[in-house]
Amino acid sequence: METKSILIDNVTILGNGIKKGSVIIENDKIIEITNKGQKDADEIINGEKKVLMPGLVNTHTHLSMSLLRGLADDLPLDTWLNDHIWPVEANLNGEYCYAGALLACIEMIKSGTTTFNDMYFFMDDVAKAVDESGLRGMLSHGMIDLGDEEKRKAEFKETMRIIEKCHNAADGRIKVALGPHAPYTCSEELLMGVREKANKMGLKIHIHVSETEFEVQQVTEAHGARPFEYLNEIGFLGDDVIAAHAVWLSDKEIEIIKEKGVSLSHNPASNMKLASGISPISKLIESGVNVTLGTDGAASNNNLDMIEEMKLAALLQKVNMVDSTVLPAEKIFEMATIDGARALGLQDEIGTIEVGKKADLVLLDMKTPHLTPFRHPMSHLVYSANGGDVDTVICNGEILMQNKELKVLDEAEVIKLAEDSAKELLSKS
Numbered sequence: 001m002e003t004k005s006i007l008i009d010n011v012t013i014l015g016n017g018i019k020k021g022s023v024i025i026e027n028d029k030i031i032e033i034t035n036k037g038q039k040d041a042d043e044i045i046n047g048e049k050k051v052l053m054p055g056l057v058n059t060h061t062h063l064s065m066s067l068l069r070g071l072a073d074d075l076p077l078d079t080w081l082n083d084h085i086w087p088v089e090a091n092l093n094g095e096y097c098y099a100g101a102l103l104a105c106i107e108m109i110k111s112g113t114t115t116f117n118d119m120y121f122f123m124d125d126v127a128k129a130v131d132e133s134g135l136r137g138m139l140s141h142g143m144i145d146l147g148d149e150e151k152r153k154a155e156f157k158e159t160m161r162i163i164e165k166c167h168n169a170a171d172g173r174i175k176v177a178l179g180p181h182a183p184y185t186c187s188e189e190l191l192m193g194v195r196e197k198a199n200k201m202g203l204k205i206h207i208h209v210s211e212t213e214f215e216v217q218q219v220t221e222a223h224g225a226r227p228f229e230y231l232n233e234i235g236f237l238g239d240d241v242i243a244a245h246a247v248w249l250s251d252k253e254i255e256i257i258k259e260k261g262v263s264l265s266h267n268p269a270s271n272m273k274l275a276s277g278i279s280p281i282s283k284l285i286e287s288g289v290n291v292t293l294g295t296d297g298a299a300s301n302n303n304l305d306m307i308e309e310m311k312l313a314a315l316l317q318k319v320n321m322v323d324s325t326v327l328p329a330e331k332i333f334e335m336a337t338i339d340g341a342r343a344l345g346l347q348d349e350i351g352t353i354e355v356g357k358k359a360d361l362v363l364l365d366m367k368t369p370h371l372t373p374f375r376h377p378m379s380h381l382v383y384s385a386n387g388g389d390v391d392t393v394i395c396n397g398e399i400l401m402q403n404k405e406l407k408v409l410d411e412a413e414v415i416k417l418a419e420d421s422a423k424e425l426l427s428k429s
């Protein structure tokens, strides 16, 4: 294979200790970080007045739901799901999911996300979009059986089909996880089947847990235990589990989450918009739990901007605790990068800017009024920036966007495809 090199020259590098230097990429990896003058490379990117950060990691989303953006707002979660989202989802097909995923991939590239954890349907079509976009993703087929044995068998069959077809695809950028939807939509048999497969195949598990207070009541009535207690009792939990939301937690559940090494995906925008509640993340982090960040789908956010999500996470927790010192910018940044990578088991490959790691890198343009004066890049990133400040994106050593110009996918074409698909999908419902 021919070697390809990129030099990002004279840039401010965000990480544990902020420094000025140059980063050299060879093929898919970072091979050198130096402050010793100019080096040569096939492609040289001038990093002056720019900040370089690791690509952001969105640990909970539903890409194809981008087609449902703005479809139903300002409603309680159960009405939103039962009367609006699920009826439309009943008419989904692979083409629609592909179109929605392509749209989401472009949105993620343009706002600095290079890795995401997705749960939805028609995941081989989603994988096709991810492959074409150049992004890195963990995909899971969302499994729901509502206690029905036939449905359960069909869900495992589809999950196995996706694993066989997509796991480690796109030069290893795509991984497949197991995706039981939630403890109130999945039977114990399904959950235990998932645990067994995860153990046997070494795959991650992506699940929604304790998003609403109502869900906690439902699970408590059905099983005589709160959701995380119930999942612990049946032996479902482990350090391979990524639980999204985790809003309603007892002290005992926090203890269980910590003890089992479960990673959480905090989704502040979705939780606020659906008025689900406030996850006690500062308490969780203090207890040693790995708390990461996710946007959830664009139907309940209503975008996939992880930079915006960082700010929301910080502000929500500060006002919730009536303590402005909780969750400083540095911690929020870790949640959106290395902590997310850890949840996905990719901490040795991505999440920080280090020699030997994959070149998943994002440059932010700091020459804009709302990021001036250029004095505290971490603070600017979390509190002042937004996805629109992303200038250049590299994933797996490939330049996906440069100077705000996409190098992959045709944006106008994808927007048209998404518009047409959304219209057609809605007309069927």
Ligand SMILES: [Zn+2]
Binding pocket: 060, 061, 062, 208, 244, 296, 297
């Ligand atoms: Zn979700």
